[in-house]
Amino acid sequence: MTYKLIDGKAISDSIKIEIKESVSALIREHSIKPGLTVILVGDDPASKVYVRNKRSSAMDAGMCSTIVNLPGSTTKTELLSEIEALNSDDNCHGILVQLPLPAHLDENEILASIDPDKDVDGLHPKNVGLLSMGSPRFVPATPSGIKEMLLRSNNDPKGKHVVILGRSNIVGKPLSNLLSLKDRGGDATVTLCHSRTNNLEEITRSADVLVAAIGIPHFVTQEMVSDGVVAIDVGVNRVEDNSRPRGYRLTGDIAFDEVSKKASAITPVPGGVGPMTIAMLLQNTLNAACRSI
Numbered sequence: 581m582t583y584k585l586i587d588g589k590a591i592s593d594s595i596k597i598e599i600k601e602s603v604s605a606l607i608r609e610h611s612i613k614p615g616l617t618v619i620l621v622g623d624d625p626a627s628k629v630y631v632r633n634k635r636s637s638a639m640d641a642g643m644c645s646t647i648v649n650l651p652g653s654t655t656k657t658e659l660l661s662e663i664e665a666l667n668s669d670d671n672c673h674g675i676l677v678q679l680p681l682p683a684h685l686d687e688n689e690i691l692a693s694i695d696p697d698k699d700v701d702g703l704h705p706k707n708v709g710l711l712s713m714g715s716p717r718f719v720p721a722t723p724s725g726i727k728e729m730l731l732r733s734n735n736d737p738k739g740k741h742v743v744i745l746g747r748s749n750i751v752g753k754p755l756s757n758l759l760s761l762k763d764r765g766g767d768a769t770v771t772l773c774h775s776r777t778n779n780l781e782e783i784t785r786s787a788d789v790l791v792a793a794i795g796i797p798h799f800v801t802q803e804m805v806s807d808g809v810v811a812i813d814v815g816v817n818r819v820e821d822n823s824r825p826r827g828y829r830l831t832g833d834i835a836f837d838e839v840s841k842k843a844s845a846i847t848p849v850p851g852g853v854g855p856m857t858i859a860m861l862l863q864n865t866l867n868a869a870c871r872s873i
């Protein structure tokens with residue numbers, strides 16, 4: 581089977597152009613410049629890269645963007661007071677607390693302290709609830725990016741069996757809600773699998789669309805998929821590679837070389853879901869700024 585590569589970088593570039601035009605119009609017509617603040621606690625190397633990418637993409641789109649760097653020893657009270665200050669700052673339309681947080685901070689408690697109208701990550705309980713009730717406001721960026729890349733690559737999930745590997749709050753759970761919504765880009769029949777799922781291969785082989793978000797390099801092999809599958813790889817795993825100057829390379833949760841032989845369409849890593857996540861974060865920030873008019 582010849583597969584089609586779903587080029588997340590190219591799709592995200594065209595979305596970013598649309599967003600940049602809307603940002604210019606918002607500035608011109610309403611004197612509102614969308615502002616995104618990203619809070620990073622600690623110095624996890626991968627998180628530092630993600631946060632820098634988010635900021636530079638926001639600036640490229642004509643937005644304001646600030647990174648608040650806090651030491652790994654930051655207390656709950658200190659972090660809550662940073663968030664409180666941003667909640668009442670009219671120039672800040674979107675707040676994102678980069679995850680994971682150091683172990684002494686309770687992620688759910690921190691996320692719940694963000695103003696739900698500035699929660700561009702869609703992880704506040706109010707926004708999680710609205711999505712699961714079928715009236716989404718801010719949808720987490722990775723699920724939103726996956727929906728958008730399926731639509732823009734002519735792989736509408738409507739009526740299809742979508743199998744998701746991984747039940748995280750950031751990807752698996754919100755994606756299962758999003759793709760089963762009665763809406764454009766939804767109407768899928770979703771199965772959410774995880775580490776305790778029985779007969780996993782039987783389920784993944786029945787997938788029209790398979791989304792891997794479990795964080796295990798090359799977990800999905802050719803035996804696990806059927807001919808014609810649309811394979812979406814959310815994994816961003818660092819594996820040691822001494823031939824690279826950095827000493828590692830990024831690889832996905834799907835064994836690309838073998839699964840691509842059976843797939844009708846597949847996303848690469850890097851250059852697939854990752855760039856889509858950033859584009860949808862910018863879209864959420866633009867929406868937050870528009871809601872402030």
Ligand code: GUN
Nearest residue numbers: 676677678679680701750
């Ligand atoms: N860490 C990895 N992905 C994400 C994300 O989408 N949002 C946040 N806040 N942290 C992350």
